Amino acid sequence: MNIEALENSLYELIVETSTNLPKDVRRAIRKAKAQENAGTRAAISLATITQNIQMADEKVSPICQDTGLPTFKIKTPVGVNQLEISAAIKRAMVRATNDGKMRPNSVDSITGENSGDNLGEGLPVIKYEQWEKDDIDIRLILKGGGCENKNIQYSLPCELDGLGRAGRDLDGIRKCIMHSVYQAQGQGCSAGFIGVGIGGDRSSGYDLAKAQLFRSSEDVNPNEDLRKLEEYVMDHANELGIGTMGFGGETTLLGCKVGVMHRIPASFFVSVAYNCWAFRRLGITVGADSGEIKEWLYQEGEKISFDEDQAETPDEKPEVIRLTAPISEEQIRTLKVGDVVQIDGMMYTGRDAIHKYLSDNDSPVDLNGQVIYHCGPVMLKDEEGNWHVKAAGPTTSIREEPYQGDIMKRFGIRAVIGKGGMGPKTLKALEEHGGVYLNAIGGAAQYYADCIQGVEGVDLMQFGVPEAMWHLRVKGFTAVVTMDSHGNSLHKDVDQSSLEKLSRFKEKVFS
Numbered sequence: 001m002n003i004e005a006l007e008n009s010l011y012e013l014i015v016e017t018s019t020n021l022p023k024d025v026r027r028a029i030r031k032a033k034a035q036e037n038a039g040t041r042a043a044i045s046l047a048t049i050t051q052n053i054q055m056a057d058e059k060v061s062p063i064c065q066d067t068g069l070p071t072f073k074i075k076t077p078v079g080v081n082q083l084e085i086s087a088a089i090k091r092a093m094v095r096a097t098n099d100g101k102m103r104p105n106s107v108d109s110i111t112g113e114n115s116g117d118n119l120g121e122g123l124p125v126i127k128y129e130q131w132e133k134d135d136i137d138i139r140l141i142l143k144g145g146g147c148e149n150k151n152i153q154y155s156l157p158c159e160l161d162g163l164g165r166a167g168r169d170l171d172g173i174r175k176c177i178m179h180s181v182y183q184a185q186g187q188g189c190s191a192g193f194i195g196v197g198i199g200g201d202r203s204s205g206y207d208l209a210k211a212q213l214f215r216s217s218e219d220v221n222p223n224e225d226l227r228k229l230e231e232y233v234m235d236h237a238n239e240l241g242i243g244t245m246g247f248g249g250e251t252t253l254l255g256c257k258v259g260v261m262h263r264i265p266a267s268f269f270v271s272v273a274y275n276c277w278a279f280r281r282l283g284i285t286v287g288a289d290s291g292e293i294k295e296w297l298y299q300e301g302e303k304i305s306f307d308e309d310q311a312e313t314p315d316e317k318p319e320v321i322r323l324t325a326p327i328s329e330e331q332i333r334t335l336k337v338g339d340v341v342q343i344d345g346m347m348y349t350g351r352d353a354i355h356k357y358l359s360d361n362d363s364p365v366d367l368n369g370q371v372i373y374h375c376g377p378v379m380l381k382d383e384e385g386n387w388h389v390k391a392a393g394p395t396t397s398i399r400e401e402p403y404q405g406d407i408m409k410r411f412g413i414r415a416v417i418g419k420g421g422m423g424p425k426t427l428k429a430l431e432e433h434g435g436v437y438l439n440a441i442g443g444a445a446q447y448y449a450d451c452i453q454g455v456e457g458v459d460l461m462q463f464g465v466p467e468a469m470w471h472l473r474v475k476g477f478t479a480v481v482t483m484d485s486h487g488n489s490l491h492k493d494v495d496q497s498s499l500e501k502l503s504r505f506k507e508k509v510f511s
């Protein structure tokens with residue numbers, strides 16, 4: 001086999017997967033966008049998403065800064081050396097990381113040290129099968145952390161919020177799937193795609209669920225029961241009203257694929273793999289001798305370019321409130337849920353490691369009146385040693401719930417930007433201290449990178465690139481107030497209303 005050609009093919013697969021959303025996914029997003037009424041929060045968010053998809057494609061830059069846990073599924077003809085393929089994957093991965101197409105995303109689970117090149121114990125995940133064909137089939141999924149955290153596994157029978165008893169039958173499975181969409185809310189960057197695995201044990205069930213994400217989102221399930229189930233979920237999940245980013249809206253789910261396997265008598269698992277709208281999975285067939293790409297997979301049919309969408313957005317833009325840090329308490333208290341703000345000036349990134357650090361240590365910079373951005377960017381250093389932002393969307397904020405309120409009070413922080421919202425502890429602190437939570441559009445990493453005019457410094461680099469505190473100068477960084485200093489939270493409201501809607505699906509549908 002021509003290993004050099006194979007490495008180049010793999011490099012192309014990685015870069016394309018990270019930067020160019022597959023055609024079936026684009027079509028699903030286009031359809032969702034057409035269903036929202038112009039001017040609503042959902043429509044504006046979807047316009048940002050489609051603009052971001054277009055920007056990533058044009059700049060060949062990551063669609064989302066979280067380039068995920070890379071998982072390769074490979075089928076080889078009998079006799080092909082799989083060790084050579086794995087070694088080529090690793091070399092291609094290091095190259096893609098050095099080129100800023102992948103964020104260094106592999107972290108030692110015990111020490112927290114980032115390997116810097118996306119390699120590490122067990123990573124990337126590479127799974128092989130043999131087949132009778134002559135070519136090699138290589139598929140890659142880059143599944144980010146926020147949506148991975150919203151995966152859920154049910155052990156039947158069980159009791160579900162809003163739906164009551166889910167029994168060991170098709171109707172119980174239906175209830176689990178509906179519940180899985182509800183429990184994800186906007187935190188996995190809805191609207192999402194779900195893969196469902198029925199049966200197996202805890203690990204093979206999840207594997208089966210994830211395998212469904214490798215199906216085309218437009219295929220039809222050959223199993224009649226599962227086809228009906230998929231259609232039912234697609235027809236009804238959107239009635240939950242969770243909408244894009246959990247802001248409320250018409251589209252909550254973009255795809256549902258269900259697979260089944262046998263189980264043992266005592267176990268009955270329903271496993272659900274949730275994937276964000278930034279559904280990055282592609283595939284290639286490669287000549288077993290040439291190592292060259294023969295065909296791209298998931299690329300049938302029309303490729304939707306979101307070019308024209310960029311032109312549409314200006315009219316839809318609502319009135320915005322401009323903010324420049326340092327922000328006063330008085331200014332913050334005038335903001336209310338639903339306001340759209342645009343930030344100019346400085347913001348500081350801080351995610352898991354920084355929040356833990358700040359809860360026990362002093363801040364390296366004065367954060368009084370400042371804005372914290374829950375973000376782990378993709379950064380590249382040029383030859384002069386200057387840093388450039390390659391991708392910089394928000395991360396899921398709820399992980400900082402134990403720390404956020406205390407840190408805001410202690411350092412005088414007035415605003416935090418993230419996605420998916422925060423809980424009661426933070427809401428209370430916002431009210432007491434005078435702070436706001438601003439929701440940015442998850443996954444819109446190019447759109448936000450474009451607002452960043454410069455990197456003015458960095459602290460705590462020992463935590464690795466995604467976890468360091470980056471000092472970013474921004475212009476026109478847009479976000480929506482979803483939690484204010486008067487005790488209001490859009491996230492709490494959408495959670496409550498979607499739970500009520502979920503309970504409408506309590507009655508038996510499948511017998």
Ligand SMILES: O=C(O)C[C@H](O)C(=O)O
Pocket residue numbers: 065066144145146147187188375376394395396397442
């Ligand atoms: O790690 C990140 O940058 C984001 C993560 O994928 C998330 O959704 O929270």
Ligand code: SF4
Pocket residue numbers: 064065066067068143144145146147187188189276277278393394395396442443444
């Ligand atoms: S930030 Fe959102 S879009 Fe990006 S990987 Fe996480 S869940 Fe997906």
